Amino acid sequence: MKALIAGAGRLGTQIAQVLAAAHNDVTLIDLDDDRIAELDGRLPVRLVAGDACEPNILEHAGAHTTDLVIATTGNDEDNLVISLLAKRQFAVPRVAARVNDAENTWLFDQQWGVDTAVPAATPLISLIEEATGATDTVALLRLSKAGVDVIETAITPQSHAVGCTLAEITLPAGSVIATIIRTGQPTVPSPEMRLRPGDELLVVSHSATEQEIHAAFQ
Structure with a gap:
């Protein structure tokens, strides 16, 4: 954003x-x-x-x-x-x-x-x-002082996650999707939300690497 x-x-x-x-x-x-x-x-x-x-x-x-x-x-x-x-x-x-x-x-x-x-x-x-x-994002950002990372990843037309619901995505342990930015607007994610090309996701994790997060969607 x-x-x-x-x-x-x-x-x-x-x-x-x-x-x-x-x-x-x-x-x-x-x-x-x-x-x-x-x-x-x-x-x-x-x-x-x-x-x-x-x-x-x-x-x-x-x-x-x-x-x-x-x-x-x-x-x-x-x-x-x-x-x-x-x-x-x-x-x-x-x-x-x-x-x-x-x-x-x-x-x-x-x-x-x-x-x-x-x-x-x-x-x-x-x-x-x-x-x-983006209430969830900001609230989770408070955890950054405890060693939690906020990782951004984008959905491209080639991403295997296109068309999948969030419930169908397997994230690394200790990770959660904080918000999805769609057409410039932050959206609170729900399990039934389907990912589209152009979506930007903010993922909060205390253990996963940036590469592991990207791999879950790409």
Whole structure:
């Protein structure tokens, strides 16, 4: 999944770290050149200096091909403008925005391009779950501190798993499919779900190698 985060404050930076840990393609934008310079080399994400309220900056950051935009600036007006541009001008499939002032919550709706409005007091993990729609993935990412790996694999037209249900796939011991990204949208997997070419899977495992996970699907 490609994610674009506007606002490199504490919240935006933490979201970028978690999404990047799940091997997502993450871009982080901030108006403050010094903040971008400070983060350079510290995060496994693409950094863009500029005003995310400007269409040309969003375009430069890859908004035309991104799957998810999260507006996390400390200014509600900016978050609304970013959301509206993302949805209306760049047709981003999923847009989430932080609500800093509770009195402005009523503005954060689909008329402003916001799919998910998240109050500022919402815990980080809950915010990412709401934004991505991938509750299981984010919850399982918490296990990474205990030596659990998140491994990504893709289904190609040549994969032997094409057309199989998840129940028919034999995974290495200690592994579980956390989410399936289909047409850019994270989906909570179910046993009867059939795999299609183009599906991207995030598999959580505490013992299997990347090669073993790939072999289960390819």
